[in-house]
Ligand SMILES: CC(C)(O)[C@@H](O)C(=O)O
């Protein structure tokens with residue numbers, strides 16, 4: 001066992017002495033040591049109950065002949081960090097989480113791991129850390145929140161709450177209606193109920209085979225979810241106690257090139273968050289898988305978009321997908337289009353992915369459409385290229401409410417705060433393209449999620465007539481023609497930094513185009529005079545992040561070659 005390094009032989013007397021101080025007994029030194037990577041934190045609705053989840057998991061691990069060691073990572077609630085400079089810390093927290101997992105697991109030579117993430121970048125952070133450790137790892141998330149209802153019975157969620165602000169600004173809803181939404185959008189524990197970033201990532205873990213079926217959809221704090229926690233704990237013990245299984249189920253044997261492609265296929269079928277692109281590129285990088293942004297469009301062409309969930313369809317939430325057959329039913333359905341859609345691959349349970357979905361069926365065709373009746377024949381995300389994004393930009397096509405071809409005049413803002421003020425002051429009219437720059441991984445630094453401006457536009461009734469282009473990123477709850485991750489970013493001299501008010505921007509989603517109508521000569525002239533803005537920073541951590549981070553086309557991973 002890997003943990004023999006810290007628990008076997010007379011030289012490890014002091015190590016055992018310390019372990020005995022934590023409560024270990026003679027018999028424990030022959031058992032596998034399992035790291036329980038938890039992300040319990042009191043301020044996130046998806047996480048405030050994870051201490052109880054870890055207790056359940058640890059009991060099950062002890063009952064199954066292994067020794068659990070719980071440790072915690074941090075977590076940031078993007079909803080609470082949204083719309084102010086707290087959001088600068090969100091994406092960088094992924095690196096802290098990954099490095100925490102790596103540090104604890106490797107420093108103490110633990111044999112296997114069970115990871116309990118739930119929201120947004122806590123999922124990729126834990127996966128990235130686990131890949132560096134490469135021991136058998138089961139992921140079991142806290143689970144999604146139930147949808148909410150207004151007093152009059154309309155289904156709502158966090159996206160409703162953000163868009164309601166714009167509706168209130170535009171005088172479309174009263175203060176009383178706004179309060180009704182505030183009190184009911186998030187009814188309790190879990191990751192916010194739509195196909196936002198958290199649930200997108202929790203879903204993709206099923207597609208990658210690193211979590212048990214149901215991980216993405218079974219609602220938090222239910223008996224069914226408790227059974228999932230227990231099953232995950234039993235499975236990691238089964239693997240950890242068997243030396244051949246410990247080798248066979250090393251994380252990188254499961255999370256390989258096929259798993260990355262399968263994740264994107266499911267993402268396409270369900271219209272996942274644009275953040276999945278950023279996170280999956282970073283995960284592929286840790287897994288040593290050569291996966292490029294441009295590969296996404298190739299996958300998208302083979303996958304039909306068959307499940308619309310909030311924010312793309314505001315009445316449908318993860319609980320509905322769960323009732324309709326879950327991610328297994330989605331996978332089974334898209335696989336009917338051809339053998340190239342999903343690759344067969346080992347999963348953590350020991351069966352292959354195709355074995356796992358063999359008997360899956362759709363239970364409600366209004367929620368998960370059959371393959372012959374998709375929302376669209378291509379996937380819900382697209383990568384756009386052109387002189388405005390030579391390395392690529394990301395758009396959630398599933399969330400577009402207006403035309404998929406758009407030409408409009410640029411209204412430029414250096415940063416989200418100016419953009420929000422400008423939109424509220426009426427600077428943006430129908431037919432415009434809002435450009436928000438210096439919000440990339442380096443420029444922000446930290447690549448803010450910009451749910452506030454996108455929700456304002458939706459709420460003010462401009463969602464179908466105004467496009468937004470940024471080197472920053474979006475929330476999974478963003479909808480409308482919102483194009484993000486523009487690379488190269490302004491801070492590294494990208495074209496987005498050279499734009500001027502009134503420039504004509506052209507977007508053609510189905511032909512994957514994002515360009516500005518300027519002559520090469522004009523672009524060369526502007527480039528010659530261009531000095532990117534470098535924001536003053538008071539945070540040492542964000543300064544370190546800015547020095548190391550790569551652009552969004554590279555998953556905003558940190559450089560290690562310096
Ligand atoms: C707050 C949200 C909706 O969770 C957001 O962070 C996302 O990315 O989806």
Ligand SMILES: [Mg+2]
Pocket residue numbers: 078120121197275449474475476
């Ligand atoms: Mg987020």
